[in-house]
Amino acid sequence: MERRSFMVKAGALFSLPLIITEIGCDSYGDNDTMSPSSNDGNSFSVTSTSDSGHSHTITLSSNNVDNPPSSDVTLKTTNNSGHTHAITLMQSDYESLATGKTIIKTSTNDSGHTHTFSIKVP
16 A cells, blocks of 8 residues: 555544544533424523433523522423433532533433533523
8 A cells, every 4th residue: 555545544544532522512502403492581401312212391480590599490391201310409509500601410310311401591
C-alpha cells in the first residue's frame, strides 16, 4: 500500500470516534427533541426520553421559574397505561432555569424503568 493511501485511510479511522462522540454529545443540547413541547406564557411542557416504548410529559409553571419556590416541587406524570413517574425540582433548579440553563432530571422508577427530562425554558 502506498504511504499516501495508508495515511488517508488511517486518518479516516482516527476521525471516526470523534464523529461518534459529537453525535452522542448532543443528546441534551439546545436542539434536542426533549425541548419544551408547548408554552402558553403561564406554563410550558417538556417531554421525556422514550423508554419501554413510551415517553411522559410534565408541565412547569412559568411563575415558579420567575419566582423560585423555597421548597421542593414534585411534578407527576401518568401515561395511558396508568403508571406514574415523578421528578422533583429544587429552588436551585428553578434558579438555573431562570438564567437560561438546561437542567437534567431523572424520574422515579415505576414499572421497571425511568425517564430523563432535559428542561429548558423556551
